[in-house]
Amino acid sequence: MKREFDFEQPIADIEKALEKLKNLADRNEKDINGQIEALQRKLEESKTEVYGNLTPLQTVQVVRHPQRPVLDDYIDLVFSDFIELHGDRCFGDDRAIIGGFARIDREKVMLIGHARGHTVEENVERNFGMARPDGYRKALRLMRLAEKFNIPIVTFIDTMGAYPGLDAEERGQAEAIARNITEMARIEVPILSLVTGEGGSGGALGIGVGDAVLMLSNSIYSVISPEGCASILWRDASYSAQAAEAMKITAKSLLELGVIDEIIPEPPGGAHADYVNTAGAMTPIILKYIKKLAPLSPPKLIARRFDKYAAMGKFNK
């Protein structure tokens, strides 16, 4: 099996040995099954070991794997009865943020998220998950709709950032994100946000002000991309490893900083290698938070959300 990342070499070595043994087994060699089993165990251990100790920059590599599951995959594997709703009622229908009604187990939710693709064609259609103001305005419209239907909002965050383009600036990228962040503070139904891929700065936060925020174990969430930070503070984008390290962008760091509530563990080998178990790990945790937030009255919910964000940050006084 081909492995893409340098740090996966120990896994690749075991896989190669395993392949050899299996070929021998095919030729009716005896007493090999025990060895195969042992090696398979070692393979799993090695995956756990390697993926349990990724550096921040290696995590960035994993999170950008082209086969990492995207929102469409989760819609298939985690949710059912998805009814997509289109358009921002101002300008257009951004394909980089999609949303609509969905069910998870027996719970009804408004699902909103950044949409990327796996292939170039899909990604061009989705603008690589980089939304324009129209996407953020559609998201806010759907959140208001969720209030009317009295169902919780679940947002999936997976974007390098909001789209940096002329048209986006003309239509008010900053205003659209600012409006969402402001209005999300007062939305009267529970908001649960999951960072499943890259949580790219304001483009992520624009749908990410949640009562609870969760992260997949190999996802990242940061104020600027490691490359962007390196090119400004090191004056050289090649220092992205240092920038990734310094900015504390991994799920583990964000949990320690109190910015997120829980980490959803990905299967050994990463989400890109095992969609079914990634979705399987995600579903019960989403349900747990939906049930936890459901009894809170709107005033309680809003006060709690305000207090949570008011307490963010560390300073001296």
Place this chain on the structure above:
Amino acid sequence: MPWFIKSRTKRDSQRKQADEIWIKCQKCSSHIFKQDFIDNHNVCTKCGWHGKITAYERIEMILDKGTFNEFNKKIRPSDPLKFVDGKGPYIDKVEKARNQTGLNEAVVTGAGKINGIPAVVAVMDFRFLGGSLGSGTGEKILQGSAYACSRRLPYIVFSASGGARMHEGILSLMQMAKTCAGIARMNERRLPYISVLTDPTTGGVSASYAMVGDINIAEPGALIGFAGRRVIEQTIKQELPDNFQTSEFLLEHGFLDMIVERSRMKDMLSSILSYYNR
């Protein structure tokens, strides 16, 4: 001492003397008397270009004399990530900025009167780490809105910022949500919030409290936008319009109520606030 060094020293000192008297406008390149520029609150006397001013200078211009009561003066950055970049530790930069500006954070907040009308103000200062939005900055801006809520006062925030403070990582991003939660609470209580955008207001500050004023006002010619010009040029591989991301561009596209010159700002703010029945 050789003659050539001697003469250069002389020329340097002459130039230095000249720099103390004259200033070159960054827009029209005219040489203007420095004292005239300062007296004109850092606005070019020839072309009207608005240079940056410090937070306290602006407070002096906007608030009635002797009415300013400053809040949270001691709030200053900590170093939650123990951040070190190519040029050294964040905490050293903070100390340098504190020494150079006499400020503890990138914003000065407090209450005062504008032509007799009480209001809460937050004024950002670009000299302090590029006016970047850090945890302390966000806290002060939130506290300003909390005070406005408690006294039912209008809130005016003057922005001057390159965006979120990367040295505080994700915590700086969260200040966008924190400050906007304060604005949301003002909205809920029907209290007016005026955002004044000055040069520059970009990135995370434009994408949070600066852009959601009930009334958005900008100074002329200010750089206001979300993404950096260079990033956009690289993305779309097209030339951008000359007035791209200026106050004038934003007014044209419907994101500002008005552009107001610095000299008229105080009177415009008090005229607007005079319509507010407290």
